[in-house]
Amino acid sequence: MTPSTTSPQDPNALAEAAATSLAERTGVRKHDLAVVLGSGWQPAAEEFGTPDSEVDMADLAGFEAPSAIGHSGKIWSMTMADKKVLVLLGRTHGYEGRGLDPVVHGVRTIAAAGCGSVVLTNAAGGLREGMSVGQPVLISDHLNMTTRSPLVGANFVDLTDLYSPRLRAIAKDIDSSLEEGVYAAMPGPHFETPAEIRMLRTLGADLVGMSTVPEAIAARAEGTEVFGLSLVTNLAAGVTGEPLNHQEVLDAGKAAATRMGTLLKELVERS
């Protein structure tokens, strides 16, 4: 596979440089865990409390400010229970056309910063009967419909149990009503057609989005424990017959902020 990077620098060297700069700017030599916030999730971060420090992604090697609305491009360093936590308020998406290295640079930096676990959140369309807008769903597995990998070369990474059974059990202990689902990643930036949603449902998908999967693969390749949490921000195309738009995604995230933030905070503290 041809290298996916457009950067002249080795992706791992970029991640190390970004992590070193992050440690200098936050005063934290090693962070324990990181949270990546997807579209509409930023209001949930307000429930975490006040960050110890804030860094602009654009000031770190290999990062550029995300272009999707609802992704602020900030990184918080926080103390939650006995843990040093990084919160990435935004992400780069594959549809921004900059290659996959910038998409997974955040999780590679998180690993280089010492984090043993990463919580990946996203906004997703709900495919399964009975799903409702505002519902959080634990990701149990994924379908990589992008067909692309952030990995280059003979790097045959195992993806069984990619979404941590340990962290999923903690999440379900926190909120026994939480359901699980299979997340299908589509390239985007367009939403799906109703026929594509019928195809994905037939393939076993419960959720559909445009992120998370490359990051999860790259994180596993770095040996980082992965937990994925989707917020159903809309019912997938064709389910209601209504058109889809990004604003409804952001609005749903705002409406669910308190519940999502409280869940994430307790998960981080208990992880």
Ligand SMILES: O=P(O)(O)O[C@@H]1C[C@H](O)[C@@H](CO)O1
């Ligand atoms: O970063 P996430 O996956 O939460 O963003 C989703 C997917 C698209 O970027 C956007 C569509 O509304 O929301």
Ligand SMILES: Nc1nc2[nH]cnc2c(=O)[nH]1
């Ligand atoms: N691909 C995709 N991404 C989403 N993000 C939020 N909702 C959706 C959706 O319906 N489809």
